Amino acid sequence: MSTTITCRQTLAITSHRILASDLNEHDTVYGGELLSLLDGTTSISASRFARTQCVTAAVDNVNFLAPFVLNDSLCIEAYVTGAGKRSIEVFAKVIGEHLETGERFLGMTAFFTFVSLDKNKELPQLKAQTAEEKALCQGYLARKQLRDQMRKLHQTTQNQLSLEFPWLI
DSSP, X not given: OOOEEXXXXXXXXXXXXXXXXXXXXXXXXXXXXXXXXXXXXXXXXXXXXXXXXXXXXXXXXEEEOSOOOTTEEEEEEEEEEEEOSSEEEEEEEEEEEETTTTEEEEEEEEEEXXXXXXXXOOOOEEEOOSHHHHHHHHTHHHHHHHHHXXXXXXXXXXXXXXXXXXXXX
């Protein structure tokens, strides 16, 4: 018998202050650093949902909307927005704050897909409660279909890739 978990029960939140060591040559946060932070936070949401080991399978719809600069803070909010038999979709939004003025802004959004390593464990049902959760969960099946189509396209491409040393070709 499957249990039901709310999106809120999978919520993971992390906050970070932007330091000089986080910045790239444009004096904004390096995108790879943001993705690393997001992967860590979203993995908590997936694990709270599945209650088993999960691995990152894909990162989709990464949108860098506004830059984070020195002395800003960023807050990552992540929660589950859909699940299949073993796959789990986690939505993440990154809210920035200019600490000197208190102005808040949406800096980034992304969807992560995790896969449960336990092939025998049934994932719970998901229940959305807030307007934001409902809107995101309603779009899950359409996003999943697009991911499935893209996976097939990527597989075709991957089958054409050479693994030979470039200097030997």
